[in-house]
Amino acid sequence: MIKTDVLVIGAGPVGIFTVQQLGLIGLKAEVVDNLDKIGGQCIELYPDKPIYDIPALPVCTGESLTKNLLEQIKPFKTNFYLNERVQEISKEENNWKIITSGKKTFLAPNIIIAAGVGSFEPRKFSVKGAEKFENKGVFYSIKDKNYFKNKKVSIFGGGDSALDWAIELSKFAEVTLVHRREEFRGAEHSASVARKLEKEGKIKIKTPYQISSIEGEDKISNITIKKDDGKIEKIPTDCILGFFGLIMKLGPIADWGLNLDSKKIPVNTENFQTNKKGIFAIGDICTYPGKLKLILSGFHEGALAARACFKLARPNEKYRFEFTTTSKTLQERLGVKKSD
Ligand SMILES: Cc1cc2nc3c(=O)[nH]c(=O)nc-3n(C[C@H](O)[C@H](O)[C@H](O)COP(=O)(O)OP(=O)(O)OC[C@H]3O[C@@H](n4cnc5c(N)ncnc54)[C@H](O)[C@@H]3O)c2cc1C
Numbered sequence: 001m002i003k004t005d006v007l008v009i010g011a012g013p014v015g016i017f018t019v020q021q022l023g024l025i026g027l028k029a030e031v032v033d034n035l036d037k038i039g040g041q042c043i044e045l046y047p048d049k050p051i052y053d054i055p056a057l058p059v060c061t062g063e064s065l066t067k068n069l070l071e072q073i074k075p076f077k078t079n080f081y082l083n084e085r086v087q088e089i090s091k092e093e094n095n096w097k098i099i100t101s102g103k104k105t106f107l108a109p110n111i112i113i114a115a116g117v118g119s120f121e122p123r124k125f126s127v128k129g130a131e132k133f134e135n136k137g138v139f140y141s142i143k144d145k146n147y148f149k150n151k152k153v154s155i156f157g158g159g160d161s162a163l164d165w166a167i168e169l170s171k172f173a174e175v176t177l178v179h180r181r182e183e184f185r186g187a188e189h190s191a192s193v194a195r196k197l198e199k200e201g202k203i204k205i206k207t208p209y210q211i212s213s214i215e216g217e218d219k220i221s222n223i224t225i226k227k228d229d230g231k232i233e234k235i236p237t238d239c240i241l242g243f244f245g246l247i248m249k250l251g252p253i254a255d256w257g258l259n260l261d262s263k264k265i266p267v268n269t270e271n272f273q274t275n276k277k278g279i280f281a282i283g284d285i286c287t288y289p290g291k292l293k294l295i296l297s298g299f300h301e302g303a304l305a306a307r308a309c310f311k312l313a314r315p316n317e318k319y320r321f322e323f324t325t326t327s328k329t330l331q332e333r334l335g336v337k338k339s340d
Pocket of ligand 1: 011
């Protein structure tokens with residue numbers, strides 16, 4: 001059980017900046033994100049694209065913004081729990097108990113939901129058997145490539161992930177790369193490396209094919225793939241990997257008893273509290289009259305929610321408004337105070 005002042009759900013730009021606002025006022029935060037990396041939409045959807053409307057930064061990319069936000073919260077030594085989706089929330093006296101998909105448990109008087117458009121989830125195989133074998137032969141990401149050593153692996157997809165993993169796993173596994181189109185849409189260089197490996201007999205490539213069934217009792221034994229013209233092929237397989245991109249789902253947030261308005265969480269703009277005391281929503285996930293889905297709006301929302309968290313985390317203390325330019329306390333927390 002991890003006890004903290006604030007559990008932040010979502011490591012997008014708004015969640016990260018809010019950790020800084022919480023740290024400045026002396027509150028400890030822990031951050032959980034479903035993705036395997038920090039940065040939310042900025043990293044997952046547009047890491048290289050230029051952003052022109054972050055205050056005082058004429059231009060930055062999704063990646064550099066994330067890097068700078070992380071630099072800014074360094075003094076607070078925050079723990080990030082990645083690949084963990086917040087599943088359940090329940091009330092325990094004056095605290096919220098939060099349980100993740102990996103069964104991590106947190107206890108905190110405050111939760112800040114900075115969950116953007118919900119959790120990013122992999123697009124899955126829709127054939128029979130895919131669900132039954134999920135994580136027991138059917139995978140949508142690779143946590144440990146050694147798992148695939150000396151196995152027969154069928155990789156589905158035409159983008160960079162499918163190509164890169166087919167190339168990597170071909171070093172120590174028997175790889176078949178299957179794509180529903182003739183052409184790959186990943187980087188040209190990776191596609192030509194894959195074709196070269198095929199010529200050398202190091203991987204098999206099947207295009208344009210789609211999966212039609214997964215067979216096996218306790219574990220996968222074969223898969224069947226099918227061409228548009230009806231041609232069928234059976235491939236002996238131990239594991240299959242699907243790299244079909246990500247979709248965004250509101251996910252378990254819908255089950256937490258929060259008021260929802262078109263998959264967004266309505267908030268009180270005085271403190272960004274939801275209909276539940278101690279649960280706040282900020283960034284793209286929240287809604288209120290005039291809401292702008294911009295990063296800069298999320299930063300403001302986080303600053304106000306952080307101050308509201310103070311009241312519940314430190315009920316016997318009075319919050320004092322201070323500037324970072326002049327407050328010794330804040331400078332101490334930032335680790336920048338020079339001795340007098
Ligand atoms: C192509 C594109 C270009 C954009 N350009 C700009 C721009 O120029 N300027 C601008 O201001 N904005 C821009 N935006 C919008 C901006 O990216 C969003 O406003 C911003 O990312 C919202 O930040 P957030 O932290 O609220 O949410 P997100 O960035 O969406 O992060 C939310 C995080 O929460 C996680 N999460 C969700 N549910 C759970 C759960 N149950 N458990 C654990 N984790 C969970 C998700 O995995 C995700 O990582 C752009 C968006 C796109 C798609």
